[in-house]
Amino acid sequence: MKKLKQAGIACTLLLLLVMGSSWGFLVHRTTHQLAVYELPNEVQGFFYRHLDYLVKNAPRPDTRRNEDSTEATKHFIDIEYYGKDAENTMPATWDAAVAKYTKDSLLKYGHLPYVIVDMKAKLTHAFATANEDSILFYAADLGHYIGDANVPLHTSINYDGQLSNQKGLHALWESMIPEIEIEQFNLYGNHTATYLANPTAAVWKAIRRSYALVPDVFAKELEVSKQFTEAQKFRIQMRKGKEVKYYTTEFAKAYAASLHNTINEQLVNTSNMIADFWYTCWVDGGKPNMDKVFNTSLTQAETERLKAETESYQKNTLIKDGYLISKKKEQ
Numbered sequence: 001m002k003k004l005k006q007a008g009i010a011c012t013l014l015l016l017l018v019m020g021s022s023w024g025f026l027v028h029r030t031t032h033q034l035a036v037y038e039l040p041n042e043v044q045g046f047f048y049r050h051l052d053y054l055v056k057n058a059p060r061p062d063t064r065r066n067e068d069s070t071e072a073t074k075h076f077i078d079i080e081y082y083g084k085d086a087e088n089t090m091p092a093t094w095d096a097a098v099a100k101y102t103k104d105s106l107l108k109y110g111h112l113p114y115v116i117v118d119m120k121a122k123l124t125h126a127f128a129t130a131n132e133d134s135i136l137f138y139a140a141d142l143g144h145y146i147g148d149a150n151v152p153l154h155t156s157i158n159y160d161g162q163l164s165n166q167k168g169l170h171a172l173w174e175s176m177i178p179e180i181e182i183e184q185f186n187l188y189g190n191h192t193a194t195y196l197a198n199p200t201a202a203v204w205k206a207i208r209r210s211y212a213l214v215p216d217v218f219a220k221e222l223e224v225s226k227q228f229t230e231a232q233k234f235r236i237q238m239r240k241g242k243e244v245k246y247y248t249t250e251f252a253k254a255y256a257a258s259l260h261n262t263i264n265e266q267l268v269n270t271s272n273m274i275a276d277f278w279y280t281c282w283v284d285g286g287k288p289n290m291d292k293v294f295n296t297s298l299t300q301a302e303t304e305r306l307k308a309e310t311e312s313y314q315k316n317t318l319i320k321d322g323y324l325i326s327k328k329k330e331q
């Protein structure tokens with residue numbers, strides 16, 4: 001949602017839900033919670049003790065964009081700008097990328113992969129220095145940027161369909177559909193946090209996977225639109241004296257169905273990847289004894305609750321059982 005200024009206030013599709021968000025707050029929060037269930041014992045107690053913090057702060061980097069003008073381009077990468085096949089050929093390190101593309105270009109066209117690698121280093125350092133506040137801060141931020149890397153339209157210059165007369169797709173894919181469909185999603189990733197010997201490679205793998213989904217994001221919208229009249233596809237509302245267009249729920253559902261499980265899969269890929277990164281940072285930070293250093297041995301009540309939540313997670317009944325924090329009213 002970097003180029004809102006360019007989008008202009010008069011844009012016909014008002015994307016209120018996404019305009020300060022990415023993946024929508026709902027998914028960012030959800031993936032942070034799911035990641036905690038995927039962690040091994042050595043770190044799980046600590047993360048579970050701070051589950052509310054992690055969930056609450058999962059969208060924080062998006063809100064920071066209001067105060068910090070350098071924040072926006074941390075959330076995406078316009079791959080096409082960096083040349084043909086850039087998703088396979090961009091340098092692994094920030095310095096090498098600066099040498100190849102210049103810092104100005106990276107700061108303008110997005111540098112999300114490098115931000116994730118940088119956050120990984122910061123979280124690792126926080127573990128190594130046993131700084132609890134920093135661990136929590138960077139764990140929440142790292143998880144957020146990992147989430148963005150798993151959203152196809154965060155990897156393309158046509159980030160909102162604005163170049164193909166499909167404006168509004170960004171919000172539809174990452175916010176509106178998850179809001180409508182999350183109860184039908186399978187949130188169980190069947191994954192245990194795995195040590196990443198090469199975190200940078202894992203980041204680029206995710207970027208490539210997202211980018212590979214981009215053509216379908218556009219193609220399916222065109223395909224499904226053929227089955228809808230303009231009046232069936234959009235509903236028009238007046239806001240502050242202006243007509244604004246929203247996709248209808250019917251269209252959103254038909255579009256989601258045409259994408260098969262893609263959005264659900266990317267949500268699960270996000271939480272799996274967050275768990276891998278949190279765990280890897282802890283290992284690379286020297287595997288501090290979290291329970292001892294931070295006094296996070298779970299109480300019996302917490303242990304029982306975590307057990308119940310884990311079982312619920314494995315059965316994919318977190319929402320039904322009332323455990324998914326992002327779906328609770330106060331969120």
Ligand SMILES: [Zn+2]
Nearest residue numbers: 022062075148
């Ligand atoms: Zn973001």
